[in-house]
Amino acid sequence: MGNKEKGSNAERELLKMFSASSWRAVRVAGSGIGEESPCDLIAGKGNQKFAIECKTSKDKKRYLNKSQINDFLVFSEIFGLEPLIAVRFNREGWFFINPKDFGIEDTGRLLAISLEDAKQKGKRFSEIFSQSEDFSDLIS
Amino acid sequence: MGNKEKGSNAERELLKMFSASSWRAVRVAGSGIGEESPCDLIAGKGNQKFAIECKTSKDKKRYLNKSQINDFLVFSEIFGLEPLIAVRFNREGWFFINPKDFGIEDTGRLLAISLEDAKQKGKRFSEIFSQSEDFSDLIS
Numbered sequence A, B: 001m002g003n004k005e006k007g008s009n010a011e012r013e014l015l016k017m018f019s020a021s022s023w024r025a026v027r028v029a030g031s032g033i034g035e036e037s038p039c040d041l042i043a044g045k046g047n048q049k050f051a052i053e054c055k056t057s058k059d060k061k062r063y064l065n066k067s068q069i070n071d072f073l074v075f076s077e078i079f080g081l082e083p084l085i086a087v088r089f090n091r092e093g094w095f096f097i098n099p100k101d102f103g104i105e106d107t108g109r110l111l112a113i114s115l116e117d118a119k120q121k122g123k124r125f126s127e128i129f130s131q132s133e134d135f136s137d138l139i140s
Helices: A003-020 A066-078 A115-121 A125-130 B003-020 B066-078 B115-121 B125-130
Strands: A024-027 A041-045 A048-057 A061-065 A082-089 A093-097 A103-105 A110-114 B024-027 B041-045 B048-057 B061-065 B082-089 B093-097 B103-105 B110-114
Touching: A003 A024, A003 A041, A003 A048, A003 A082, A003 A125, A024 B066, A048 A061, A048 A066, A061 A066, A061 A082, A066 A082, A066 A110, A066 B024, A082 A115, A093 A115, A093 A125, A110 A115, B003 B024, B003 B041, B003 B048, B003 B082, B003 B125, B048 B061, B048 B066, B061 B066, B061 B082, B066 B082, B066 B110, B082 B115, B093 B115, B093 B125, B110 B115
Parallel strands: A048 A082, B048 B082
Antiparallel strands: A024 A041, A041 A048, A061 A110, A082 A093, A103 A110, B024 B041, B041 B048, B061 B110, B082 B093, B103 B110
């Protein structure tokens, strides 16, 4: 299975988790043929709206291309979405991480997070998405 | 060329128009395998953010499925996007129409707009997207 296919499978796995938690989530397909998508998923519920970049890792550290993440942050800003990077470490599951919690490596070209930091700084799906912090639907 | 392919070509044509006008636009790919996308494109620039449903028509009237458009409006609302329906009539080009300007037909099951009404109530690409109404970037 190629990297692209693995990435698509990971995105679909997350989509199912959102659907199961009554979030509205869709995949973002990029802006042209062959062009990289600026963001993998957008997910919303009540007043909460997230842009999500999905990554998987077989190792204990995940590296990201800084220019790609900058593009993702610009996209999030334009559409008023809160940016989150979702990393699935093998046998550890998904962590949802604020882009600011990534370290900078390789003289600024790469961002990185270790599994250890992901556990400490990241959140689990249920911590962010399962409990609705927005009860406005109930009282309006 | 099938309907699905025609639809994709129309979406790509619009994407190019947005890119040429320095808008950020992406395709929305739906939330699962085989599932209909709730929206074709999202486009943003400055403080303006639109959800766009793309349709083409060989005839002088375009019908839409009301339940599909309801889904589109819910999606737009969740993500804080202004909904617009883009209809390309053969040899007439694109019209950008407020969903409220469609008439209701077939005892509420369908929405429809004639080419004549599209010309009267709809806007051309350049009227909405070419002139930036947002100069905040210049003064901040």
